[in-house]
Amino acid sequence: MKKLGFAMCLVLAIAAGCGKKKDGGAVNKDMTVDQACDKVVVMMGDMGKAITSAGEDCNKMGDNLDKWVNDNKAFMDWAKEQDKDEKKKKEFDEKCKPKLEKAMEPIMGAMAGAMKCGDNPKVKAAMEKMGG
Numbered sequence: 159m160k161k162l163g164f165a166m167c168l169v170l171a172i173a174a175g176c177g178k179k180k181d182g183g184a185v186n187k188d189m190t191v192d193q194a195c196d197k198v199v200v201m202m203g204d205m206g207k208a209i210t211s212a213g214e215d216c217n218k219m220g221d222n223l224d225k226w227v228n229d230n231k232a233f234m235d236w237a238k239e240q241d242k243d244e245k246k247k248k249e250f251d252e253k254c255k256p257k258l259e260k261a262m263e264p265i266m267g268a269m270a271g272a273m274k275c276g277d278n279p280k281v282k283a284a285m286e287k288m289g290g
Contacts, residue, residue: 195254199261201230206268212275219272221281227287234288 180283189197195259212219241247275281 191249191253194250196258197233198254199234199257202258202261202265204229206265209268209272214274216275216278217280219275220278220282220284223281223284224287232289261276 205223205226208222209219212222240250272281
């Protein structure tokens with residue numbers, strides 16, 4: 159069950175809401191929901207690459223995930239704020255669910271690989287940064 163929680167944490171961290179990171183980490187607050195969906199899909203793909211490129215090296219995976227979190231932190235923070243608005247959250251969920259479900263198919267293999275490293279201190283630290 160703990161390993162399932164790890165995978166869900168990864169998914170929830172990136173599918174939490176909408177926004178777009180611009181240069182310098184600023185968030186484009188004028189982004190449409192469709193653009194936000196596309197951004198989340200790209201982020202999911204990037205996270206999958208961060209995981210799979212580490213192979214069996216859990217420390218490298220932790221480093222890769224930490225970089226991914228740092229690269230996407232402004233977006234994730236803004237998304238969490240957007241998620242507090244029930245209307246925005248509902249619109250995002252309704253419009254983006256099909257795109258997100260399709261994007262999840264290829265990343266599930268990466269999630270399975272990431273679960274092997276769920277107890278690694280670097281991976282745990284990256285996960286805490288995602289949620290925090």
